[in-house]
Amino acid sequence: MSYEFYKLLHLLCILGLCCGLGGMAILALLGGAEGEHKQLRKVLMIVHGVALLVIFVAGFGMMARKGIGIGASNTGWPPWIFGKFGIWMAFGALAAFVKRKAGLATHIFWIVPLLGAIAAYLAIMHPGAPGG
Numbered sequence: 001m002s003y004e005f006y007k008l009l010h011l012l013c014i015l016g017l018c019c020g021l022g023g024m025a026i027l028a029l030l031g032g033a034e035g036e037h038k039q040l041r042k043v044l045m046i047v048h049g050v051a052l053l054v055i056f057v058a059g060f061g062m063m064a065r066k067g068i069g070i071g072a073s074n075t076g077w078p079p080w081i082f083g084k085f086g087i088w089m090a091f092g093a094l095a096a097f098v099k100r101k102a103g104l105a106t107h108i109f110w111i112v113p114l115l116g117a118i119a120a121y122l123a124i125m126h127p128g129a130p131g132g
Contacts (some may be wrong), residue, residue, distance in 0.1 A: 010055055013058065018116065024098045024108075025098050031102070041099075087119045
């Protein structure tokens with residue numbers, strides 16, 4: 001598959017991840033963790049989980065197409081990749097925070113775009129990479 005395919009898949013699932021987290025945060029604010037909204041929360045958790053998985057796979061697909069971390073002459077991943085991986089883990093943990101600490105739901109609306117902006121900066125600017 002092409003780099004462009006992986007990039008589109010990556011971006012599509014980032015949007016799905018944000019929708020899932022936003023939906024979970026709204027449900028938490030409305031007190032819908034249980035009861036009538038239980039099925040909706042379950043769907044949003046599935047969207048979140050599937051999006052996280054596909055973001056991870058598509059990210060590695062893009063790395064492979066760009067030759068990052070592949071080959072005998074390559075010394076490993078550039079620092080910005082580690083930053084993106086850390087943000088990916090943070091996005092994964094946010095769902096648990098929303099589920100267990102509903103009071104943090106309002107903070108999610110600030111955290112998600114901030115983490116997204118940092119991830120976009122890392123992906124576009126490649127800080128710490130040779131020539132980046």
